[in-house]
Amino acid sequence: MAALPDLTGTRYELESEIGRGGLGVVYRARDRQLDRQVALKVLESALAGEAQLIARLEHPGIVPIYEAGTLPDGRIFYAMKLVAGARLDGYLGGGPSLAERLRVIRRVGEVLAFAHARGAIHRDLKPQNVMVGAFGEVYVMDWGVDAVAGTAAFRAPEAVLDRRSDIYALGGMLAFVLPASAAPALRAIAAKAMSTDPAARYTDAPAMLADIERFQDGLAVEAWPEPLWHRWRRFGSRNAVLLWLLAAYVSVKLLLFLLRNL
Secondary structure, eight states, rough: OOOOOEEEOOSEEEEEEEEEEHHHEEEEETTTTEEEEEEEEEEEEGHHHHHHHHHHOOOTTTTOOOEEOOOTTOOOOOOOOEOOEEHHHHHHHOOOOOHHHHHHHHHHHHHHHHHHHOOOOOOOGGGGGGEEETTTEEOOOOOOOOOOOOGGGOOOOSSSSSHHHHHHHHHHHHHHOTTOOOOHHHHHHHHHHSSSSSSSSSSSHHHHHHHHHHHHHHHOOTTOOOHHHHHHHHHHEEEEEEEEHHHHHHHHHHHHHHHTTO
């Protein structure tokens, strides 16, 4: 994979390298026919299934493929939309709010739900494979094929990867984006998704996203048996205006009672 690709016979002109991993190298290239920049991924022919997999998944959170082909040296390439933005691990360096971090996780979960509904799994979900665009778009990149074993920190412990394995990785992603001050309920959601027993994880991505939404709505979450004191605090936070009005009403009634009895 170290050799620069020979693009003879293609419509593309190589410009610079964007990044590389164990399965391939991504370059910035110019499409001479349409006069636009594209991302060009070059990988070994044995991994041709990646391009076929992505081409079947048409979703706003999955970068579209424009064309695929074979280079003179036998390697394959595919041209796709060039995303302007930052990888998730770099994006977090800008200090986004908790709400923004959870928004990104929700978008990733929605992409997984879409793919799972079509019989596809990611196999290598991690922060380096998620891009946040210049206008807040979220893209899930580098969809794996059977040869992909995943990345240790985000890979489920079971030998055979399936949809629950992607849920494990999504839990790892949630744990990764949470700030140190994150609520116990959010950490419990990540821990449930990352259970070593696949049956103890969320049944699917929508179930995990529903728990995150419950947290954001100030409701109890499935993953955390919250203590009574926390339940009362959560109730107070959600009903602060009502409690203030009730306190004001009681105070006025008490004041009137005292005035009448002076």
